[in-house]
Structure formats: structure tokens, C-alpha cells
Amino acid sequence: MPVENRLAELLACARCDASPLQQRKDQYRCKACKTEFPLIGDIPWLFADPESSLGEWRNRLHFALQQLSHEAQRLKAELIAEDRRPLTRRRLEQQMSATETHRNMLRQIMTPIDVQSMHASYESHIAMRTRLPTDQGLNTYYANIHRDWVWGERENDASLAQIREVSSGNPALGDTLVLGAGACRLAYDLHMQLATERTVATDFNPLLLLIAGQVVLGEKLKLYEFPIAPKSLDDFALLRTLRAPDVVRDDFYLVLGDALRPSFVARSFDTVVTPWLIDIVSEDFPRFAARVSGLLKPGGRWINFGSLAFDHPERARRYSPEEVLVMVEEAGFGGLAVRQASIPYMCSPASRHGREETVFTFCATKEKEVDTPPRHKALPDWLVTTKEPVPLLPSFKTQALSTQIYSYIMSLIDGRRSIRDMAKILEQQKLMTKKEAVPAIKNFLTRMYDDSQKNAGF
């Protein structure tokens, strides 16, 4: 069987779930709904709405490139000042040069998604309810790249050791799907060091997978690291070489797509691994657990690994380990093996920043089928259909009022008026008393000022 078909038989349409997908030279195609899924740098782009998601990631790329241009300009402007100390000048020069080079490198790596012929359609995303989370930028997990392929040996080994331990009763993982695989080191280590058959590593961030795709094939890729808390003057921007210990063996595949709209045939994996994922996806955990179950064969295993720091606005959804384990059982899993261990996390040798994290690892066996959850909807009906009333959420109410006042204050900034002058106007307009207005304007302008001083970099 040709190598590609060993992946193709696991794939299903992310839009309508039909399978198999037709495999063509430069795309996969769903015969049922006629959706065409391009290859992006040889990696199948299996989002439910391929064009819109490409548009969204392209926008994120352009935004990141713009930020880098601004950063380089800002560094240049600061360099021009005459009274810079020689060491400061040296650091700024290094940073400016690194930022400019990094911009070109990023653009180069991302060339496959910068396809001008495809048009972003925000509307179509909305209709499909597949909009990507707005807090996920291209560089959200940039540090993972260097941890995975440059300096993270201790962390990477400790991660693999956790998985080895929870699965030690039966070390043969079989066909394995890694959801939210990031820069893919764990998926690579599982494939190279544990008994997996086919390993499919999937993520929705194209930067991470495009890099992983080159590195696992033995490429030595140069990429800047920008440590959070540089240890010395020369550690602000370091040109690193990303490399894998060995060229990956056959049957290792990358797939770009959304874990909440998985593009895989139901019940086709022996193992699903969720590393550092369950607490960051927007889907409520019980539903996500049922989704994982749907991907597993009867008797298949779910291995979870990573942090447990659910950050949902609803307190009831910020689950403890105890609640998580109950919900795993409710999703039809049994035979739970659980480990909690402290491992190093993001300890770059060039940064003072880095921490220990108590990771939560479990391995659970699928004992019962549960109902497959409906397709994930990223947006509520009133935003999609446009026919239903927009709910007057308490946060909308507060925002509406403060936005009105804030925009009025903004309109008063003319480079001449002081805070007291503005307060007088707010009082004349009967929006606030002068006593209330001065601290309110001060608070608001302090936030605006803080924002203007924030670093937009990595």
C-alpha cells in the first residue's frame, strides 16, 4: 500500500464526516459534500471550512509580520538617540537585526499558507460556526518550538516518561492520534520510542506543524528564540538550530485541523493522546471527553498529559482532577491509571524564566460507547442566523455604558485639554460629577497609556 494511503484510510470529511476522502495530487476531496481540502506544504489542511480557516491564519500571519515590522522600526528609532550607552546600543542593534531576519524567516516558513488565490471569508466561517479562537495567534506557543527541538531534552524526556508509566500495563499504543500536538516533539518521541503503528499528529496552528514537518525529516532549521527573561545581553535574541535526533520512521503523519471538528474516521484509533490540551479547548470537558471516545476503537485508550488549569468564565467549569476523573468514567472509560508528577516546564537555558509544573496524566480504556456529541459550534445561534434577538447579557450592558463614556473621553483628547478640563466637560454634560469624573478619566487614561507601552513582541 502506498504510504499516503495509510493516512488516507484514517481521514474523514471535517465538514460532513463522510469517508473515505478522495486523494488527489495536491488535495483531498470529499465526494459527498464536494469540499476540497488543500495540502499546505504537504500537510493536509482538513478544516471544516478550508478557505476561511486559511484566510484566518493568513490574517494572523500578516498581523505577526506587521508587529515585527513595527518592532524593528521602534528599535531603530530608539537606536537613533545620541545618548545611548555602548552596551544598550549593542543590544538594540542585535535585537533589530534579529527582528528583521526573523520576519523574513517567518514569512519563508509560512509561504505555503500565503496563497493569494484563496479568499478569506469571515462570513463563511460564521455560517459554518468554525471560527478559530481569537486568543490563538501564530506565536501563542512559539516557545514550544525551541523547547521541542533545541534545548528541552529534560522536559521532553520527563513528558515521555509520564506516558510510558501510565501505559506500562500495555505499552503497544497501535494507531495513535495526538490532538493539539503543537511543535510535535511528544508525537515524534511516541512514534520513535514507544510501540505506535501509525502516528497522526494534529494541530490547528500551521506555524508549528510546518516547522515540525521539516524538522522530523532531518532538516536543520534556523529560527530565533526570544527568551522571556534573557539571562544576559546576548540572550535577547538567539539564533537557534532546530533539529530532531533522527529522521522520523515511516507512518508518522501531520494533519492541520481543529480538534473540535476532527477530520478522522470514527472509532479508528487505538490510542488518542491529549497533551496540554483538555483545559485550553473551549468545549466543556464532558463533551470533549465524549468526542475523544468517538475517535477510539472499542478497547482503545485515551492518554491525557499536561496541566489542569481550566480557565472558563463559569466557575462550575473549572474542574478539579477529581471531577475530571469522574467525567472520564461517565464518558464510557474505565481501568484508569493516574499519575501526578512535577516536571520542568519551559526552562530555556537563556531565560531566567521557567517553572516546575505538576502534570496530570491518566490513561483510560474505552469500555462503553457513548453518544457522539453534535458538531462543535464556535458561535451561538443569534450571531449566525441574524434572526434571533441579541441577548442583553449583563456584560454587554456594562460594556455599552462604559464604551459610550470612553469614546466620549477619547473624543476630548486634542493635545491641549488636561484631565481636569475633560472632567469639567463631563460635568457640564451631566455625565458625572466633577468629583467622580477626575478619577474615572485618570483610570481610563492610565489603562490606555499602559496599553500603548506594552510590548507587542513574542
Ligand SMILES: C[S@@+](CC[C@H](N)C(=O)[O-])C[C@H]1O[C@@H](n2cnc3c(N)ncnc32)[C@H](O)[C@@H]1O
Ligand atoms: C499548550 S499547547 C501544547 C502543545 C503540545 N501538545 C505540547 O505538549 O507541547 C496547546 C496546543 O493545542 C493547539 N490547539 C488548541 N486548541 C486546538 C484545537 N481546537 N484544535 C487543534 N489544536 C488546538 C494549540 O495550537 C497548541 O499547539
